[in-house]
Amino acid sequence: MAKINEDLLKERKKCSFNTAELTHLLDGGKDKTLERHSREHFFLDDPELRSKIPLEYLSHKEKYEEAVRKSCILFRKVQELQEAGKGGIENFREILGGQLGSAILKDGNPLTLHYVMFIPTITGQGDFEQQAEWMHKAWTCSIIGTYAQTELGHGTFIRGLETTATYDPKTEEFVLNSPTLTSYKWWPGGLGHSANFAIVVAQLYTQGKCHGIHPFIVQLRDEETHMPMKGIKIGEIGCKLGMNSTNNGYLGFENYRIPRTNLLMKNNKDGTYVKSPSSKLTYGTMIFVRVVLVQDCASYMKKAVTIATRYSAVRHQSEMKPNCPEPQIIDYVTQQYKLFPYIAMSFAFQYSASWLWDIYNNVTGELESGQLENLPELHALACCLKAVGTADCAAGVETLRLACGGHGYMTASNLPSTYGLATAMCTYEGENTVLLLQTARYLIKIWQNKKNIQNLPTVRYLDNALFNNRSYEKSVSWILSALQQVAAAKIDLANKHINDRVRQGKAYEDAWNETSIELVAAADAHCRTFLLDIFNLTVNNFQSISPELKAVLTDLLELYAVHTAIRMTGDLLRFTNTIGKDVEALQLWLEELLAKIRPNAIGIVDSFDIRDEVLGSALGAYDGNVYERLFAEAQKSPLNHEPVNKSFGLYLKPFLKNNL
Numbered sequence: 001m002a003k004i005n006e007d008l009l010k011e012r013k014k015c016s017f018n019t020a021e022l023t024h025l026l027d028g029g030k031d032k033t034l035e036r037h038s039r040e041h042f043f044l045d046d047p048e049l050r051s052k053i054p055l056e057y058l059s060h061k062e063k064y065e066e067a068v069r070k071s072c073i074l075f076r077k078v079q080e081l082q083e084a085g086k087g088g089i090e091n092f093r094e095i096l097g098g099q100l101g102s103a104i105l106k107d108g109n110p111l112t113l114h115y116v117m118f119i120p121t122i123t124g125q126g127d128f129e130q131q132a133e134w135m136h137k138a139w140t141c142s143i144i145g146t147y148a149q150t151e152l153g154h155g156t157f158i159r160g161l162e163t164t165a166t167y168d169p170k171t172e173e174f175v176l177n178s179p180t181l182t183s184y185k186w187w188p189g190g191l192g193h194s195a196n197f198a199i200v201v202a203q204l205y206t207q208g209k210c211h212g213i214h215p216f217i218v219q220l221r222d223e224e225t226h227m228p229m230k231g232i233k234i235g236e237i238g239c240k241l242g243m244n245s246t247n248n249g250y251l252g253f254e255n256y257r258i259p260r261t262n263l264l265m266k267n268n269k270d271g272t273y274v275k276s277p278s279s280k281l282t283y284g285t286m287i288f289v290r291v292v293l294v295q296d297c298a299s300y301m302k303k304a305v306t307i308a309t310r311y312s313a314v315r316h317q318s319e320m321k322p323n324c325p326e327p328q329i330i331d332y333v334t335q336q337y338k339l340f341p342y343i344a345m346s347f348a349f350q351y352s353a354s355w356l357w358d359i360y361n362n363v364t365g366e367l368e369s370g371q372l373e374n375l376p377e378l379h380a381l382a383c384c385l386k387a388v389g390t391a392d393c394a395a396g397v398e399t400l401r402l403a404c405g406g407h408g409y410m411t412a413s414n415l416p417s418t419y420g421l422a423t424a425m426c427t428y429e430g431e432n433t434v435l436l437l438q439t440a441r442y443l444i445k446i447w448q449n450k451k452n453i454q455n456l457p458t459v460r461y462l463d464n465a466l467f468n469n470r471s472y473e474k475s476v477s478w479i480l481s482a483l484q485q486v487a488a489a490k491i492d493l494a495n496k497h498i499n500d501r502v503r504q505g506k507a508y509e510d511a512w513n514e515t516s517i518e519l520v521a522a523a524d525a526h527c528r529t530f531l532l533d534i535f536n537l538t539v540n541n542f543q544s545i546s547p548e549l550k551a552v553l554t555d556l557l558e559l560y561a562v563h564t565a566i567r568m569t570g571d572l573l574r575f576t577n578t579i580g581k582d583v584e585a586l587q588l589w590l591e592e593l594l595a596k597i598r599p600n601a602i603g604i605v606d607s608f609d610i611r612d613e614v615l616g617s618a619l620g621a622y623d624g625n626v627y628e629r630l631f632a633e634a635q636k637s638p639l640n641h642e643p644v645n646k647s648f649g650l651y652l653k654p655f656l657k658n659n660l
């Protein structure tokens, strides 16, 4: 084992709590930690899953080929675990998103959509016979699928998709067509050259009538040769900001025929076209992915904040006092302000993600028995948590990269590619503004009709929050109550402005659009009250943890609360009876909390227990040997493999001669 950096050794001695206790708490128990370790060992210690050359130095094509190689091994290994009875959702969570997946495939996995959307859509939308026909092939990976919904012309407005599936009663087939350039499918992961099947979302036509969008199972490529099927035009969409191994593709159809039975029929039981009880049931896979993405936000944030916090303990810079040694940069309070709120935020997102996952499972259970009443609340919550979680995560990763100064800009820090993964989440699975407007739509409806509100756990606070008006106290409960009042006031005001505009003669839709900046802000505030509420409830409910750990979690909870409140200072002053002096008190409380967390900062990020291979960072490794690792990474540059590059003879030398 490498020698541990002296600063980190000192930091670890300062820690006031048992880091293993926090690790177990975060994992859900010691058994779960051991399970995770064994899973990490199974994947990360497999030499086949390592790359010989860092990805950054490969061409676009080579990156893809290496990603396919690794994805196949990953999937084979997941199947081995399933067969050995060691299966479970955690395996998928870890290798598809989260930490293991992004450690092994830093720039994305071209086969992810198979498990994340193809299989869930067959399960959620297929009838019994269809599941019997397709699930075995999909589970055993005899076929690899993707989810082809977005088109060149439409991603958000899916009712506007243009791909057509027209029923031909003579042959009992659907005929798929891409009538325009804008109707080409565009974006689906793995569609370019990896998948041989896809769920294709298309407008269903029977007897000249359009019945709206429906999902179909479509074969794209020959199962033996992988050549595109006749009538299928397919390829990759090209280079992106990040995720360059995910093989996002395009797809067009020319009179491409598929059997009638490939229309997913869970909601059309007798095989003839019957309108489903809610057209939104077709959107179920999107809810599922939004729910799991919130967990990924916590994972990426933990990873980035571990890297930046360890680096900040090792890095020394400037003089705080004349003639004193250069301090660790973690001792600058501005630096603490860049780091510690994101440590706290990781907890907030983990706890809310876990609540959301439970609510999701309850509601999907109800949907199976035809109960739809709780779907709108789930949809509204999943939309805002996905939007706020991914936005905070991307902004957090960028702040943490900046906190690492120049070295944070190196790919060897692993912060740039983590940002690439995080910022993509803000767009895919529903663009964030659009999702916040979905939440706002729900909140406005609730505001206009509060009859049933006490049965709706995520919004029942709105019943009386408008009049909270509590005077300032230094407590989380005061901040929560103030945030709830802000959310209620924002919803109330947006509702009033919509109504005013309608009264002035505007169409409701125009009034909505003119009020939409306020609506987005209302949804954002509502989401932040939920995040704080759940963090607070979770910490308060921990019964059997040590007082030392409880104290640390309380510090983090308070920091999250105060940080949120300070970010919303204008709203507090505007919508609650907070006054200038209270804001000053909040600021002092924030500074007090940063100082309290400072001695435990390294202990807390150590408790995240993220292996060096997962961090993938010269700046964040457990041993803190930052400079040695940066130097070693530089040696991997192909330019350093020869003393003189051929460009010298070709260009530089003649250029230098010409300038003589």
Ligand SMILES: CCCCC/C=C\C/C=C\C/C=C\C/C=C\C/C=C\CCCCC(=O)SCCNC(=O)CCNC(=O)[C@H](O)C(C)(C)COP(=O)(O)OP(=O)(O)OC[C@H]1O[C@@H](n2cnc3c(N)ncnc32)[C@H](O)[C@@H]1OP(=O)(O)O
Pocket: 089, 092, 093, 094, 096, 097, 098, 112, 115, 116, 119, 120, 147, 149, 150, 155, 156, 157, 158, 159, 189, 280, 283, 284, 286, 287, 292, 293, 296, 375, 376, 379, 427, 428, 429, 430, 431, 434, 438, 441, 442
């Ligand atoms: C087999 C084992 C599997 C295990 C896997 C386990 C774990 C996986 C773990 C980890 C993986 C983690 C992460 C994954 C990692 C990497 C991911 C890599 C790649 C990501 C792939 C990304 C894929 C995509 O992007 S797919 C495309 C997604 N597209 C969108 O999201 C489009 C967004 N647009 C929409 O959703 C809609 O069009 C809209 C904006 C909502 C508008 O729709 P519209 O019909 O116009 O609706 P309208 O506004 O009129 O509202 C009508 C009404 O419906 C309600 N509504 C809307 N949507 C829903 C919904 N989804 N559910 C319920 N209800 C909905 C809406 O509120 C309105 O209601 P009302 O009239 O007001 O009552």
Ligand SMILES: Cc1cc2nc3c(=O)[nH]c(=O)nc-3n(C[C@H](O)[C@H](O)[C@H](O)COP(=O)(O)OP(=O)(O)OC[C@H]3O[C@@H](n4cnc5c(N)ncnc54)[C@H](O)[C@@H]3O)c2cc1C
Pocket: 113, 147, 148, 149, 150, 153, 154, 155, 156, 157, 186, 187, 188, 189, 243, 248, 424, 427, 428, 429, 430, 431, 432, 433, 434, 437
């Ligand atoms: C990395 C990545 C992977 C993806 N993978 C897949 C995949 O596997 N399968 C798939 O089908 N798709 C996939 N997508 C597509 C993705 O789901 C869409 O890009 C996303 O839903 C956003 O839609 P859009 O591109 O049409 O954006 P647009 O809707 O065109 O957004 C552009 C701007 O318009 C605004 N806007 C649009 N509508 C409204 C509105 N109603 N009100 C207010 N503002 C509005 C948005 O806020 C945004 O600012 C992927 C995308 C990315 C980036």
